[in-house]
Amino acid sequence: MSAIGLKNRSSARMNRSYLASSIGLFLACAIGTTAAQAVGPTADYKIKPEYTSTSPDSTTTVEQYAKIDAEGDYTWQFWARHQDKLTLLEPEQPDYAAGFRFTNDSQWLVRMQKTGSGESTLYLYRLGPQGFVPATKKPLGDLAWAYFKSRPEWRKVKKDPEYHISANLLKGTEENYRWLGVDWPENRYLLIGLSGDADIKTRKPMQTGVANGWRCRYDLQTGKFDVPPLFSNDNAKAVVPQCAGASDHRNILFGADTRSPSKAAETLLCQSGSLLAHRVNSRQRSNSVAFRAKRTLTERLQKADL
Secondary structure, eight states, X not given: OOHHHHHHHHHHHHHXXXXXXXXXXXXXXXXXXXXXXXXXXXXXXXXXXXXXXXXXXXXXXXXXXEEEOXXXXXXXXXXXXXXXXEEEOSSOXXXXXXXXXXXXTSSEEEEEEEEETTEEEEEEEEEETTEEEESSSSOHHHXXXXXXXXXXXXXXXXXXXXXXXXXXXXXXXGXXXXXXXXXXOTTOEEEXXXXXXXXXXXXXXXXXXXXXXXXXXXXXXXXXXXXXXXXXXXXXXXXXXXXXXXXXXXXXXXXXXXOSXXXXXXXXXXXXXXXXXXXXXXXXXXXXXXXXXXXHHHHHHHHTTO
């Protein structure tokens, strides 16, 4: 075969190779574009618009979607829609919708997640180039409990919480906790309250609040916890064993943010009412004293802005 023939054959092979590569690149781009367009909940998840929330600057909406299986069980997904980006706020959650709170600058997002009967945790997300993404490797609620257990006052906790373990966001993120009389930098801190019950055989009834609204502060800039001096007195009381339900009572009186789709506020109010009645009956107080106690509770709940 002549040199010209060999050159033509080689050129033809190169053309075919180039064509195949071009087709492959085109298909990869097409598939990538399709995948990008497909980001979002699958068809079996249906939006629950009554749970949608919007950031203070109106640039982000959090949408909640539920999938119901054949047995009527719910699985929830939470999606943050920011401009042209839609990101999944992991993890998904069985059974329960969530409450969401933005910081006033709309850069941080806290998910208040009920996880079971009387139990809850917190997740923290931050706005980045790809939308809202997890700001911590572990749930913020777990990190708060780990910090509590590293503190000297943890040694005064009668027994590790066994159930009704909850981490609550204290109200006030929108106005930087001015209701506490502080003047902290804006959009800098989150305040968290921790509660939990355990069975203590020496107490009647055994079910006991062993952590009752112990509070700490999380610094969004440094990622570290601390306990401001203004919490010292209340935290000392929070590790004293109390009757079951006392932690919920304290969460209301000391500002837990209970505004969530699970109607936790109503539940806590009922528990607090039952707790008050229990105390009145067990101590056989007079009607006038009971009335004053009920009025005081009502006034404090109103101040807590629930």
